[in-house]
């Protein structure tokens with residue numbers, strides 16, 4: 584009897600894209616998820632939006648001028664970027680690539696246009712869309728948060744319906760009625776993704792031959 588003591592090779596991390604309209608609770612769900620799934624790594628985006636009160640450079644975003652952002656695009660340092668309600672937002676490429684290669688799962692909390700660009704480059708990524716319980720509740724949440732002017736809220740609400748239409752490009756939709764339920768669903772999705780045969784089989788080639 585032959586015995587093969589090879590252990591399963593470490594896999595690349597899973598890239599998780601989390602989108603949803605402004606105010607649906609992406610930030611809130613991610614903060615809660617950080618506490619219960621500390622192994623997940625969050626990509627910090629770059630933006631030309633002005634910092635909100637309490638936002639910290641390098642923690643919430645890397646805040647840049649329009650010129651600086653365009654330099655980053657020109658030097659191919661953005662994995663993806665998009666313009667959203669008058670500002671640029673983008674994902675720094677190197678951090679994401681290195682973290683995935685080290686075997687850790689990475690979450691990108693990004694809007695839909697950028698998510699579709701990520702899908703072209705990483706079709707194997709997991710795309711999750713956070714849905715509000717209703718459009719009225721979405722507006723209520725963004726108003727209650729108190730970080731945006733009425734004009735910006737109107738613009739973000741009018742983009743929200745277009746964003747929800749693009750949900751068909753995502754793998755999973757989760758209604759954010761209660762934060763802990765939304766987090767449990769994300770954890771369940773990730774657990775299942777890690778167990779997919781087409782992720783595991785290539786790493787068994789050393790055991791079973793190609």
Ligand SMILES: Nc1nc2c(ncn2[C@@H]2O[C@H](COP(=O)(O)OP(=O)(O)O)[C@@H](O)[C@H]2O)c(=O)[nH]1
Pocket residue numbers: 602603604605606609610628629632663664665667672673674675692693694695696697698
């Ligand atoms: N494409 C893209 N979108 C991003 C990125 N970072 C943040 N966003 C999205 O930009 C939109 C506006 O973000 P923000 O101004 O922080 O507002 P908030 O989502 O309401 O807190 C949200 O949909 C974010 O998910 C990024 O790196 N790339």
Ligand SMILES: Nc1ncnc2c1ncn2[C@@H]1O[C@H](COP(=O)(O)OP(=O)(O)O)[C@@H](O)[C@H]1O
Pocket residue numbers: 603604605606607608609610611612724725727728759760761762
């Ligand atoms: N499940 C929920 N139930 C009630 N309020 C929520 C829920 N999730 C988030 N919120 C609230 O909605 C507002 C917007 O949440 P936030 O995480 O900033 O949204 P996003 O990052 O998607 O723009 C915040 O005031 C937050 O406390």
